[in-house]
Amino acid sequence: MPEITKLIHKYLRHDKKFPHVWCPGCGIGIMLGALIRAIDRCGFTKDEIVLVSGIGCTGRLPVYVDFNTLHTTHGRALAFATGIKLANPKLKVIVVMGDGDAVAIGGNHFIHAARRNIDLTAIILNNSIYGMTGGQYSPTTPYGMKTTTSSYIHIEQAFNISELAVTAGAPFVGRGTVYHAKLLDSLMEKAFLKKGFAVVEVISHCHTQFGKLNKMGGAVEMMQWQKDHAVTVEKAATMSEEELKGKFKIGVLVDKELPVYLDEYEKIRQMAMSKKEK
Amino acid sequence: MPEITKLIHKYLRHDKKFPHVWCPGCGIGIMLGALIRAIDRCGFTKDEIVLVSGIGCTGRLPVYVDFNTLHTTHGRALAFATGIKLANPKLKVIVVMGDGDAVAIGGNHFIHAARRNIDLTAIILNNSIYGMTGGQYSPTTPYGMKTTTSSYIHIEQAFNISELAVTAGAPFVGRGTVYHAKLLDSLMEKAFLKKGFAVVEVISHCHTQFGKLNKMGGAVEMMQWQKDHAVTVEKAATMSEEELKGKFKIGVLVDKELPVYLDEYEKIRQMAMSKKEK
Amino acid sequence: MKKKPKTPYKEFLLQGNEAIVEGALRAGCRFFAGYPITPATEIAEAMSVKLPQVGGTYIQMEDEIASMAAVIGASLAGVKSMTATSGPGFSLMQENLGFAIMAEVPCVIVDAMRGGPSTGLPTSPSQSDVMQARWGTHGDHPIIALCPSTVRECYDLTIKAFNLSEKFRNPVIILVDEVVAHMREKITIFEDEEVEIFNRIKPNMPPEWYIPYVDTPSGVPPMANFGEGYRYHVTGLTHDIRGFPTSRPDEIDPFIRRLFRKISQHFSELQFGEFYETDDADITIIAYGCVARSAKRAAIDARQKGLKVGMLKLNTLWPFMRTAVEKVLNTSKIVIVPEMNMGQISREVKRVNKGSTKIFTINKVDGTIITPQEILARIKEVG
């Protein structure tokens, strides 16, 4: 095997049944590849990685990889992860969530983790729908689409997950698609190496539910859509408002320095200990 | 009595014990006055107003006024209000919350109500702390302050409630202070008349907890602080970044038109009924 | 429930979940707020299609907490409301469920039971939320919980659930196990059949005279909807008869006791179930939900083998069918309680058992239904 595949296999769980549970062509598998490659490139050991997820198709990801893995309750992955990171700051804690997991039931934990700037990486696979439960609308379902609970038409506006992260206080926010797999590698790598709360929004497709209900074709057609509608941040800078209409940006959206929770908490410990001594 | 006070008394509950429960000088009472005046000016009848709150000092507000009043569970006021509004769109539903209520435990309901653009008015009294439970830090406690659970120093960044509302999708967002009581009247009036989710952030003071712990003086000193640090949107437009440092803007921050949930849902009903008929 | 079956009627092959939706609509439900979860999702999906057809409203909230809150809000505004979930979501609804009890807001909550604890077995049946339905929210409180065994019962009990909820101003829980929720059976609905529908009693006095939480002979105060001119205060705090918060023991005690009394006083109206050949039975199986079906089969088979076996099916789980259970405890030598949990209703049977009846259990928690064979085997073992 060539290096890259050996690499993937190095991280997969040998005692887990493959092929994995996801539908043929589902983007979650592509994201998993990028995640593994990025972890490898960053040079983390398997023992220091904790991979946390909530519930959903995306939530099934950690079980396949040979890290410390934690499959929590729906929407709460970031809160579990916060406890892990604070209890053992040496661990590299990565959280993968579906859009429902992250910003429907889990929306509050998401904005609060961003605000606190806890040193975690949050990877959100945004497939615009609840995949696991069979295709109900999610907070990222675009206006006008169909789902099993908006079979007439969807009337709600969608969250822009990345913008929400920025406003809530995240110092690093990137967006990619599963079509642009290598960009994903690099976004994840940057996110993993970032000190503080780093968000990577991964635009993916659920052709089984969303694609089918909206006659958007299969995995291939939906990835083609990603290709056609994504514009890199660099390129977007050269485009007019008009040209950007209907497109979305990919790349590093925000990268800034903000005080990180654990560093700050260390100050409290110092103050507490000196106070106690007196 | 002159008109204005008669007016207040017209709306207070005669069978409730006054003076009310809040500490001497607490801004919640000032906000209540503004709320009543604005409702009166808008010409709503008492019967069509539903005033909903969560739990906290601010949450105690509805009990004093003669509307349909609902004192819900901590953080959930907007979700209760959503049910009321959808069930009876003729009602004018106003929600008052403390900062903890609105953006700590209730943060998710807040961003989702904004995203859906449900026709509600959300009034948030931001006193930077949990008043009712005795002064613990809240998501709006500024970095570096003291509270009973950050007695060394507070290390978290605060939410900017208004910005969060805008990013989440609210079409109307205003900010005032209890010092600027008349501005509050007009912000509330505008918010009540707005179709869609309208947010008014009311900067107030909890001198009993926050003021005391941070040696900021009493109600008077804290209102003086509001006066000194607030800048109108209009004035801010003429000021430099440098000059604006440490200040906050008051006035109408955002006012735009977005599709309102109930109008949209009416479309679904039309589609559903025509489909059923076939 | 009076029925005058008349043509035209229609036969449907419906899932338990779908029958719950039909029952809810028939009962007058016009608002549903929920959050998808297996095995209750079909209820939300069907509601999203059907409610707008009848001028109602479906909304998918951000989570189950918000769903329960929206349901209470809608009911306060005068619309019969419902939500549906499964274990994990039911746990999240507990706080607001308590609010509905405290503020006496009618509403119906469906818990389609799957394997637990925690995420457990999302697609497998279980009956392990029975005690949670009774005790899940903090603070002592009364509850009503119904449990269907057939698709027809899903329809009928949902109508009953709304009626009871409106009548007693208390949330009513429908505990349906995954088998019954997903099972399809034929059900016949007479288009013009007369179904008794109960609507909350509204105040008829002038608003100034309205005392929202006053005691009445039935224990249930009339309920004004928001916007109808009876302005009053609703709170989750312990309140006086006017609805205002109170911490006076002399006001709290009668209030809390009234909450219990309004249910206990009408105990007999709340008991639904079936005695199947229990009169002469030496052994009675007490069962509910999908297990009652196996139990009946086992009883039939046992009778064929010459054993005097009967069955008591419980369609009401709370308040516990004490009278019915005591009846079989008095006549049977042995009672067997098969349950897809570690023994929840059997505890209650033991609690009310005063005599010398022996009580045996069959407990299954592996995600599979208890079969007639398993019950038969137990009958032979203990009989």
Next chain:
Amino acid sequence: MKKKPKTPYKEFLLQGNEAIVEGALRAGCRFFAGYPITPATEIAEAMSVKLPQVGGTYIQMEDEIASMAAVIGASLAGVKSMTATSGPGFSLMQENLGFAIMAEVPCVIVDAMRGGPSTGLPTSPSQSDVMQARWGTHGDHPIIALCPSTVRECYDLTIKAFNLSEKFRNPVIILVDEVVAHMREKITIFEDEEVEIFNRIKPNMPPEWYIPYVDTPSGVPPMANFGEGYRYHVTGLTHDIRGFPTSRPDEIDPFIRRLFRKISQHFSELQFGEFYETDDADITIIAYGCVARSAKRAAIDARQKGLKVGMLKLNTLWPFMRTAVEKVLNTSKIVIVPEMNMGQISREVKRVNKGSTKIFTINKVDGTIITPQEILARIKEVG
């Protein structure tokens, strides 16, 4: 618990809540996540001051759901963890409490009981979350719940709670009523006293051999902390011995039964309480929490009046102290169960009552404590 009290010691006047904090720190708790709520807030406040002094971490989360989640996360990372709340927050914690049970993660949850249901009586005492502690989360599950009556017991039982939690890999709940939580009493802590501290058993085999959910003679598998080289999978789904999700009945059944067995098998280690003059008692009062104090006073006073009255104080509420209760049921003619709820533990007493002992209750739900006089009056009434 072995103790060799030695000087130097220190006497403190501590609140129950403060004693819980001291006990937790003594037991090795180094992580607290919580959300303020009356009457548990003092625990968070004291933790926020004390934890950083000993290198631990305090964090105030956005709500109780997140608090419970963070506590589980921290425990998985190897740090003894705790949260504290009251009824409304306890209801919100139920879903993740079930996760901790399913994934066998040690942690301690304090529920400082105030009046319910719903927001209820935030500053008044109650004992009405007893059944919720047992049944609040969905899916059948075992639980351990302890209940202190004195400030000293707050300290001691908190240490026990951590020990039991670590030993059995199960969450342990401390149910403290508002009276005991807020009461100040003198407690003496010997600076160098030997307190038995139990730490989770870690695997000692090479990582390749580690089977995280394997059955053992004690029923409790060794627990590896995240980051220590034993990489494994933790899930709230029903899982096999390797921790991987399974829906195979033959794997699920032994797993769920092991969860129950690891507690039931060690039943006797989990029973804490006090028999006060019960041996010759005609009437025994069974009580817990602040009410046990009134009960003792009532027993003393009754004895002075010549009545043979004893008291059984329960410090363990779950698993139910069946053996102790059966003992007094066997010897007493009458048992009185005074509770600040509508009758929760009295149900359990009735359930295990096999003989002819008469069981009477005193139920108070008005936010005030049951007084010795009230118990004495009941003794006279029924005796």
Next chain:
Amino acid sequence: MSFRYDIRLSGSGGQGIILMGIILAEAAGIYEGRHVSQTQSYGPEARGGSSKAEVVISDIDIDYPKALKLDVLLAMNQKSCDDYYMDLKPDGILIVDSTFVKQIPIARAYQIPFTRIAREKFGKEMVANIIALGAITKLTDIVSPKSMEKAVLARVPKGTEKLNKDALNAGMAEAIKARKNILPFVRSEREDEDT
């Protein structure tokens, strides 16, 4: 004695197994007026995996709703054939999609390549389940072809009526052919199903 007939339809997710169950149940229940109970099970909450639907048909109220010993097993893939053939009654009928099921565990089985027929004859794999329903109709006589046709037409999307009718007929035709290739046996249709 009352009559009870237990059918299990099995295969993988995406083969339309559940829809088959519903159509079969409606054919027997709605269009022939019998008592029916249709149940199903999915794999873990996830996608793909195997799929199973059961239909119990009776002339009285059905107590136990799941299939007990099987009168009919339809296996649309190898795995389900392997997993379930043991549940057949001694004289139960095994029908397999021979496109996928290559190892037949018992001597007597109807082997019809439903999927291949769907692909080749109709250009749509999707209709394999309807073809299989046709075969079941003919091989069991538990519902009349007429009722089955009504049931199919009531459930398939508008515009596909012709296609599905043809598929159903193709299935029936294949069944008649298949019957010839199988060991003969006598099945007492209304015997006592005491299980």
Next chain:
Amino acid sequence: MSFRYDIRLSGSGGQGIILMGIILAEAAGIYEGRHVSQTQSYGPEARGGSSKAEVVISDIDIDYPKALKLDVLLAMNQKSCDDYYMDLKPDGILIVDSTFVKQIPIARAYQIPFTRIAREKFGKEMVANIIALGAITKLTDIVSPKSMEKAVLARVPKGTEKLNKDALNAGMAEAIKARKNILPFVRSEREDEDT
């Protein structure tokens, strides 16, 4: 017979009632080695309102932790005086802050204007509670002045030791004066407190 002494301190929120309770309990419990139990109650979760602290002192383990019939009631405002004077034992001691309590419900009561003294003598209303503690010390003899002083000094903010010591002494002095203005009575200190 064991000895039990029940004290209730009452007033409005902000008067430092709870702190008084703690100091009194520590004086008796920590500095005099007795058994103590201190409880309190607030109004509804809210601000202001009334405040109540109770201290039970005994030489054995205290079972019922709240005050039963009162040996001492301190009322720092009119409302609490009205609400609680009925709970006094026949020979119980009523001490009121006469700054606020104008109607005295029973004949025999110690009336001392704690707040006025605090305001006038110390310029800080805040210390009214410490003055009251001084008075209690002298009027009850339940703790020694020395223990009380230690207890006060251990609890007050650094830098205010002198102020509080003076306030305490002022309270004791006032108590001695007040005693003269009251009807005499005999209190048997260690009687049987059977309630």
Next chain:
Amino acid sequence: MSGKKEKKTKIDIFKGWCKACGICEAFCPAGVLARDEAGYPYVKFPEKCISCGWCELRCPDFAITVYKKDKDFKEIDEEETKNTL
């Protein structure tokens, strides 16, 4: 007494509801009010009153009332708002 015509602005303070917080006095732009020993406000210089009504608007306890001769709040609100920001 809304019908009553008065020449001068009159300020009423309802002691039963006033909590002596001091806000009215502190922010009176004309220095009309003062506080007594117990902190309660009283009208010290009635003649200075400019009828702005701010004491009434800012009183958290609805304890203060300004009776004005010929203006009413509705009219002056907008203007005042601008002036005092």
Next chain:
Amino acid sequence: MSGKKEKKTKIDIFKGWCKACGICEAFCPAGVLARDEAGYPYVKFPEKCISCGWCELRCPDFAITVYKKDKDFKEIDEEETKNTL
């Protein structure tokens, strides 16, 4: 077989894991792959392969492996990323 030196790029498809989703074939920039009747990919024009590795990166099932002669992914990643966006 990482040690093995090969002249030409070789593509391995592991059928046991492949779900025939078609992604590799659809997005191969050089048209190297094709799909069989059942939808499974196979290497139709091995000579056309430009060693970009995209089929491997985009396969959701880790079922496809590209053995390259002298480049390794780490080096070309950044560049490739830019080119294909």
